[in-house]
Amino acid sequence: xxGRNVLITGASRGIGAATAELFxxxxxxxxxxxxxxxxxxxxxxxxxxxxxxxxxTVQADVSSSAEVSAMFEKIxxxxxxxxxxxxNAGIAQTKLFTDISDEDWNTILSxxxxxxxxCCRAALPxxxxxxxxxxxxxxxxxxxxxxxCEVHYSAAKAGVIGLTKxxxxxxxxxxxxxxxxxxxxxxxxxxxxxxxxxxxxLKEETPTGTIGTxxxxxxxxxxxxxxxxxxxxxxxxxxxxxxxx
Ligand code: NAP
Numbered sequence: 279x280x281g282r283n284v285l286i287t288g289a290s291r292g293i294g295a296a297t298a299e300l301f302x303x304x305x306x307x308x309x310x311x312x313x314x315x316x317x318x319x320x321x322x323x324x325x326x327x328x329x330x331x332x333x334x335t336v337q338a339d340v341s342s343s344a345e346v347s348a349m350f351e352k353i354x355x356x357x358x359x360x361x362x363x364x365x366n367a368g369i370a371q372t373k374l375f376t377d378i379s380d381e382d383w384n385t386i387l388s389x390x391x392x393x394x395x396x397c398c399r400a401a402l403p404x405x406x407x408x409x410x411x412x413x414x415x416x417x418x419x420x421x422x423x424x425x426x427c428e429v430h431y432s433a434a435k436a437g438v439i440g441l442t443k444x445x446x447x448x449x450x451x452x453x454x455x456x457x458x459x460x461x462x463x464x465x466x467x468x469x470x471x472x473x474x475x476x477x478x479x480l481k482e483e484t485p486t487g488t489i490g491t492x493x494x495x496x497x498x499x500x501x502x503x504x505x506x507x508x509x510x511x512x513x514x515x516x517x518x519x520x521x522x523x
Contacts, residue, residue, distance in 0.1 A: 281305055281306065281307065282306045282307070282361035282362050282412075283306070283307045283309070283353075283357045283358070283359065283360050283361050283362070284301045284306045284307065284308050284309065284360070284361065284362040284363075284364065284503075285309040285311060285336075285353065285360045285362070285363050285364065285397070285401070286298050286301070286308065286309070286310060286311060286364040286366055287311045287340050287364065287365055287366050287367035287393065287397060288311065288312070288313070288340070288366045288367030288368060289308075289310040289311055289312065289319065289322070289364075289366065290310065290312035290313075290315035290316075290318040290319035290322065291315055291318055291466065291467055292464070292466030292467055292468060292492050293366055293416065293461070293464060293466060293492045293495040293496060293499075294310075294311075294364075294366040294367065295310075295318070295322050295492065296491075296492035296493045296495070296496035297364055297366065297492075297495070297496040297499050297500070298310050298322060298326075298333065299322070299326065299496070300493075300496045300497065300499075300500050301362070301500065301503075302326045302331035302332065302333050303331065304500070305331075305332075306332070306362070307332040307333075307357065308326075308331070308332065308333045308334075309333075309334060309335075309336050309353060309360075310322060310323055310333060310334065310335045310336070311335075311336050311337070311338055311340065311349065311367065312335060312336075312337055313337070313338070313339050313340070313367070316335075316337065319335045319337075320335060323335045334356070336349050336352055336353060337349075340367045340389070340393035340396065340397060341385070341388040341389040341392060341393050342396075343392075343396050346393070346396035346397055346400055347396075347400060349400075350400040350401070358404065359401070359403075359404025359405070359408070360401045360404060360405070361405070361408070361410060361411060361412065362411070362412045362413075362414075362503050363397055363398065363401045363411070363412070363413045363414075364413075364414050364416075364499055364503070365393065365394040365397055365398070365413070365414070365415040365416060365438075366416040366499075367389065367393055368389060368390045368416060368468075369385070369386065369389045369390065369468075370386075370428065370431050370468050371386055371428070371430065371431060372427050372428055372471075373427060373428075373430075374427055375427075375429045378429065378430055382430060383430050386430040386431055386434055387430065387433070387434050387437075390431065390434035390435060390437075390438065391434040391435075391437040391438060391441070394415055394438060394441055395441065398413060398441075398445060398456075401413070402449070402454070405449075405452065405453075405454050406449070406452045406454070408453075409452055409453040410453045410454070411449070411452070411453065411454035411455070412454070412455055412502070412503040412504075412507075413442075413445070413454065413455070413456040413457070414457055414458065414459065414499045414502045414503050415438050415441065415442050415456070415457070415458040415459075416438070416458065416459055416461065416495070416499070417435045417436075417438040417439050417442070417458045417459065417460045417461075417514065418431070418432075418435040418460055418461060419460050419461065419462045419516060419518050419521060419522040420432040420435055421434075421435025421436040421437075421438055421439050421460060422436075422439070422460050422514065422516070422522055423522050424436075435460075438458055439458060439460070439514055442456050442457060442458040442512065442514070443512045446511040446512030446513075447512065450511055453508075455502070455507065455508060455510060455511040456511055456512065457502040457507075457510060457511060457512065457513045457514075457515065458513075458514050458515070459495060459498045459499055459502070459514075459515045459516075459517050460514050460515065460516050460517065460518070460522075461490060461494075461495045461517045461518060462484070462490055462516070462517065462518025462519055462521040462522065463477075463480050463484075463489055463490060463518070463521070464489070464490040464491065464492060464494065464495055464517075465477075465489050465490065465491060465492075466492055477489055480521075483521065484518070484519040484520060484521045485519060485520030485521070486519035486520055487519075488519055489519075490517060490518070490519060494517055495517050498515050498517045501515075502515060
């Protein structure tokens with residue numbers, strides 16, 4: 279089905295940008311949310327608009343309840359509501375557990391987890407009225423198995439899995455599916471701190487012998503958001519080359 283209204287958070291770069299491109303090329307109307315990377319979001323939007331796709335940018339810090347409300351008001355003034363919500367925005371941080379400050383903890387939790395609560399809450403009334411919706415949240419394999427020196431990130435991403443499962447239970451009868459993907463190592467700005475040697479070691483440990491691309495993650499998100507995926511809900515789809523099984 280094409281022509282749905284799709285909001286992708288954190289779509290200025292990386293996995294979000296690849297996802298925005300995939301949905302736009304499918305004929306959906308895509309809202310590209312960004313926080314700070316206005317130039318990159320506008321460049322993506324211009325490129326896709328040039329080729330005739332229906333895309334626009336919406337700025338908001340999704341860790342702020344007020345900014346999410348304002349973003350949804352802006353969207354409501356443009357279209358009837360959001361049919362497909364992709365909660366992708368996220369940040370990572372590597373720190374020893376004992377070095378994590380209150381501020382670090384709150385920031386990681388609010389950007390990676392509270393943002394999804396705010397966006398789902400704002401998107402759902404329209405989906406419930408329509409008896410149709412697709413929500414795909416981006417977790418991480420560290421939310422499944424725990425990552426050393428990323429306890430706050432792992433806790434937030436495990437929370438994403440919990441939110442996904444519980445919300446799927448609540449919204450099933452409304453024709454709304456809620457799923458998440460749990461990517462492994464994907465080559466984006468988020469993993470740009472890794473050296474060539476790190477990547478080589480990670481490849482070695484991965485059954486497919488490869489590092490993931492933003493497009494690998496985007497295709498998994500796109501699949502879960504399809505109309506035909508109506509009997510799939512509350513699931514965690516690993517996109518990790520078999521690193522975690
Ligand atoms: P990325 O290239 O660093 O991009 C992050 C995106 O999130 C950017 O578009 C950024 O927007 C946006 N963002 C950050 N904070 C935001 C906020 N407060 N409000 C709105 N947008 C915000 O990262 P990525 O690798 O594509 O990651 C995307 C998702 O995949 C994240 O949830 C991440 O945790 C998850 N993930 C990534 C990997 C990996 O290996 N890369 C693995 C597992 C899971 P601005 O630039 O505009 O601020």
